[in-house]
Amino acid sequence: MSLTRTVFRERWAYLFLLLPLLLFAAFNMLPMAATILLGFADYFPGGQPVWTGLENYAYALSDDLFWKALGITVLYTCGVVPASLLISLFLAYVIFGLKYAWAQVIFKSAFYLPVVTSGAILSLVWLWLFNPARGLLNYVLSFAGMGPYLWTSDPQMALPSLMFMAIMGGHGAAIVLLTAAMGGIPASYYEAARLDGAGPWRQYWKITLPLLRPTLLYLLVTTTIASFQVFTQVLMMTGGGPDYATTTLVYLIYTDAFEYFDFGKAAAEATLLSLSLAGIAVLQYKWLASDVEY
Amino acid sequence: MFPYIFRILLALLAVLTLMPLYWIVVTAFQTPSVVLAFPPSLVPSPASWINFARLFNGSEIGTWMANSLIVTGTVTASNVLLGTLAGYTLAKKVFPGRQTIFWTVISLMFVPSQLTIIPLYALIVKLDWINTYQALIVPALIMPFSIFLMKQFLQTLPTELIEAARMDGCGEWGVFQRVILPLAKPGMGVLAIFTFMGVWNEFLWPLIVINRSSMMTLQIGLNSLQNQYYTDYGLLMAGAAVSAMPMIVFFLVFQPYFVRSITIGAVKG
Numbered sequence: 001m002s003l004t005r006t007v008f009r010e011r012w013a014y015l016f017l018l019l020p021l022l023l024f025a026a027f028n029m030l031p032m033a034a035t036i037l038l039g040f041a042d043y044f045p046g047g048q049p050v051w052t053g054l055e056n057y058a059y060a061l062s063d064d065l066f067w068k069a070l071g072i073t074v075l076y077t078c079g080v081v082p083a084s085l086l087i088s089l090f091l092a093y094v095i096f097g098l099k100y101a102w103a104q105v106i107f108k109s110a111f112y113l114p115v116v117t118s119g120a121i122l123s124l125v126w127l128w129l130f131n132p133a134r135g136l137l138n139y140v141l142s143f144a145g146m147g148p149y150l151w152t153s154d155p156q157m158a159l160p161s162l163m164f165m166a167i168m169g170g171h172g173a174a175i176v177l178l179t180a181a182m183g184g185i186p187a188s189y190y191e192a193a194r195l196d197g198a199g200p201w202r203q204y205w206k207i208t209l210p211l212l213r214p215t216l217l218y219l220l221v222t223t224t225i226a227s228f229q230v231f232t233q234v235l236m237m238t239g240g241g242p243d244y245a246t247t248t249l250v251y252l253i254y255t256d257a258f259e260y261f262d263f264g265k266a267a268a269e270a271t272l273l274s275l276s277l278a279g280i281a282v283l284q285y286k287w288l289a290s291d292v293e294y
Numbered sequence: 295m296f297p298y299i300f301r302i303l304l305a306l307l308a309v310l311t312l313m314p315l316y317w318i319v320v321t322a323f324q325t326p327s328v329v330l331a332f333p334p335s336l337v338p339s340p341a342s343w344i345n346f347a348r349l350f351n352g353s354e355i356g357t358w359m360a361n362s363l364i365v366t367g368t369v370t371a372s373n374v375l376l377g378t379l380a381g382y383t384l385a386k387k388v389f390p391g392r393q394t395i396f397w398t399v400i401s402l403m404f405v406p407s408q409l410t411i412i413p414l415y416a417l418i419v420k421l422d423w424i425n426t427y428q429a430l431i432v433p434a435l436i437m438p439f440s441i442f443l444m445k446q447f448l449q450t451l452p453t454e455l456i457e458a459a460r461m462d463g464c465g466e467w468g469v470f471q472r473v474i475l476p477l478a479k480p481g482m483g484v485l486a487i488f489t490f491m492g493v494w495n496e497f498l499w500p501l502i503v504i505n506r507s508s509m510m511t512l513q514i515g516l517n518s519l520q521n522q523y524y525t526d527y528g529l530l531m532a533g534a535a536v537s538a539m540p541m542i543v544f545f546l547v548f549q550p551y552f553v554r555s556i557t558i559g560a561v562k563g
Contacts, residue, residue, distance in 0.1 A: 003390060010389035012466040017395060020380045020436045027414065027433040028402050034413035045416060087307070094304045097297065109549060110308045113315060116545045116552075118495040120513040121534045124520060125314045128321065128527045134332045136317060168311060176556045229406060232497045236517055250408060250498075257412050258502055270408045277406055 038267035045261055056268035066269065068244060069252040072159060076248065077227040079163045080170075084223060085216065088171045092178035093204065108179070112172030119232030126165045127152070127237050152238050155245040162233055162246060174219050181215040182208060217288050221281050228277060249273050318538065321531035322346070329528040345532035352529065353522075354507050355536055358515035362494060363540075365430045365511060370489045372431075373440040374482050380436070381444025382474050386456060396445070402438040407498065418503050429503040430511070434493060440485055447481030448474065484555040487548060494541060512537045 007014070039056055041049040060066045095107045114122065129136050130151035138148040151161045185208065193203045231250045234240055240247035240255065247255075253273065257266035321329055322345050323338035349355055384396050414433060423429040451474075459473045500511045507518060519533050545552060 006390055010387065013383050013387040013389040013392075016379050016383040016387075016470075020376050020441060021395070023432075023436050024398070024402060024438070028405065028410060028438070031410035031413040031417065032405060034416075035409050038412065045419065090300075091304060091307065094297075094300045097300075105549070107304065107308055108553070109546070111311055112545070112552070113542065114311060116491060116541045117315065117538050118513050118516075118541070119497055120495075120516040121318070121538050122314065124516060124530050124534045125318050127520075128531065129314060129317060131527070134330065134334065136313075136334055139333055169314075171311070173556050176553055180553075225406075229408070232513075235497075235501070236520055253408055254498070258415075263412050263416070267412050270412065274406050274409045278404075281404075 035267045035270055038264055039271045040268075041264050043263045043267075045263065049264075052264070056264045057272075060265060060268050060272065065244065065247065065252065069247045069249050072245070072247060073228055073230070073249045076159060076163055076166075076230060077224055079160075080166045080227045081220065081223050083163075083167045084170050085174070085219060087167065088174035088178060088219070089212075089216075091171055092175045092182065093208075095175060096179045096182045104179070108172070108175055111175050114169040115172035120236060122165070122169060123233050123236035126233075130161060130237075152246075153242060155241075155243045158238050158242060158245045162230070162237065165233065166227070166230070170223070174223075177215050177219065178212060181212050185211050213288075217284070220288070221284050224280055224284065225277055228273075228280070315538070318531045318534045321527055322535040324528060326526070326528045345528040346536070348529050349532040349536065353515070353519055353533070354510070355512075355515060355519075355533060357508055358510050358512045359536070359540070361427075361510060362512040365427060366490055366493045368427075368431050369434045369493045370486050372435045373437055373489045374486050376436040377440030377444045377485055378448075378475070378478050378482055379470065380441045381446075382448050382470060382478070384441065385445045385448040386451070386453060386474075399438045399441050403442055411499070411502065415502055423503070425504055425506045425509045427509075430500055433499075437489070440489065443485050443488070444478065444481055447484075448478060451477055480554075483548075483551050487551050487555045490544070491541070 038049065040051060040053060042052045042055070043049040091107075091111065095104055098104050098107070132138060132148055132150050132153060135151075137151070141147040141149070149157060152158045189207050190203055193207060198206065229250050230248050231254065234246050234248055234251045235254070238246040240251050249269070250273070253266050253269045256262050256269060320336070320338050323341045323343070324335065325340065325342045325344055328335055328339075384392060384399075418424060418429045421428075423432075455473055455477075456469055459469050464472060495513060496511075497513045497517075500514045501517065504510050504514060507515070510518065516533055516537055519530060523529050
């Protein structure tokens with residue numbers, strides 16, 4: 001009785017939330033539930049779903065291409081994320097040490113520009129830079145007596161090429177976050193360290209880095225998740241090839257769903273992908289956040 | 295000694311990072327014969343607008359740009375409005391179910407799009423929305439992150455302000471409109487930038503629900519350009535330059551807000 005009265009008194013709260021909640025139900029929650037259900041069914045658009053139990057999962061997990069795509073995705077992530085983070089840490093350190101505020105702003109903006117440029121645009125220009133016959137990269141390397149390389153057309157080099165492109169472009173947000181966090185470290189810590197005779201390297205190692213841990217952890221989790229879902233470059237630059245050398249998990253899901261229209265299998269794969277993403281995030285927090293204080 | 299090496303390395307990495315963007319401009323302004331020449335010319339000489347003329351004659355890039363603006367503008371406005379309203383409700387109102395709703399929003403924030411996209415596509419087909427604005431706009435009208443961000447932002451406002459307005463005879467909508475909205479502006483600006491950038495650069499969803507050229511957004515328009523003119527780098531770079539321009543101008547104008555949006559956006563959890 002009193003609950004209905006409270007609900008009625010606070011009716012405005014529900015009214016304000018009504019539209020968002022309806023939209024979430026229709027476009028987030030129901031599709032999510034449907035994906036999980038579809039993973040247990042055989043379904044092609046226009047047809048009727050036929051329950052097949054675990055068949056899609058058995059099929060996906062016994063499919064060499066699924067494991068290959070998982071391996072490629074893991075390799076890509078393990079290459080891109082640590083390299084990006086290390087470079088971002090270095091850049092943030094040097095930029096933060098610049099004396100003039102305008103110089104800091106200019107460098108931060110320079111590294112942020114590729115981040116506001118869409119993946120489609122970057123894919124176009126990198127294809128051109130990677131062009132084996134007339135691309136800038138082979139031209140520059142020819143001075144060092146190297147190449148010409150096939151880059152994205154070579155099964156051995158296609159994935160490293162995509163990784164190189166990702167490492168070259170993705171520092172803007174990390175630099176902004178890291179320099180902001182470095183600005184929050186009290187100067188007295190460094191003064192005390194200096195009085196104790198600690199040099200710049202020791203100060204960085206003993207003060208800056210430990211205090212950046214929450215920011216680094218956040219960056220680690222978000223860049224890992226983003227790398228795991230790499231798609232635009234793969235579709236536009238390699239089409240998953242050559243010889244499946246760049247077929248990542250999301251690209252595999254995309255082709256299974258929207259080229260072969262095997263929605264059941266694609267839904268099973270999407271569920272597996274989501275579980276792995278959740279698992280990765282939990283593991284990273286478990287391993288690294290145990291002694292992080294917020 | 296060391297700092298100088300570091301600074302030289304910083305400058306070098308900055309140049310390397312901007313190189314692809316510079317290369318877009320150089321190639322876009324070269325005549326097709328210069329583009330094909332090897333070794334490549336490092337500056338656009340002689341500079342020419344011919345690639346842009348061929349681009350506008352040979353593609354619907356103007357339409358794609360308009361489509362991107364319509365979709366991104368609508369989605370951004372709706373997210374800012376609904377996000378502020380819902381964020382305010384969750385931050386400042388006490389009602390049964392508040393915790394449940396808030397945690398639902400948080401969990402939805404972590405659901406990867408791949409987990410919803412297949413049934414969502416089936417739904418769009420059923421609604422007969424393939425190749426329409428609705429397909430691009432309606433599923434994105436409100437995103438969980440928008441509510442979360444505004445809730446975090448509005449939580450810091452003193453509750454006394456709201457009580458004082460209510461004493462002065464403001465109704466529920468009046469409190470929102472006269473007290474909350476003006477104070478929420480900085481947060482709304484940050485959210486607008488976040489949403490605008492995300493929706494403008496979205497690739498997978500429009501790729502799936504749009505296949506008619508006249509309905510494409512810029513990003514998938516560029517993809518179709520690549521499929522059609524895959525060796526014509528002068529024209530492709532002109533397309534890249536035209537598409538990159540709005541976001542880069544937007545970024546340079548609102549640069550301080552961008553910095554804030556990144557740091558505020560990171561206070562998840």
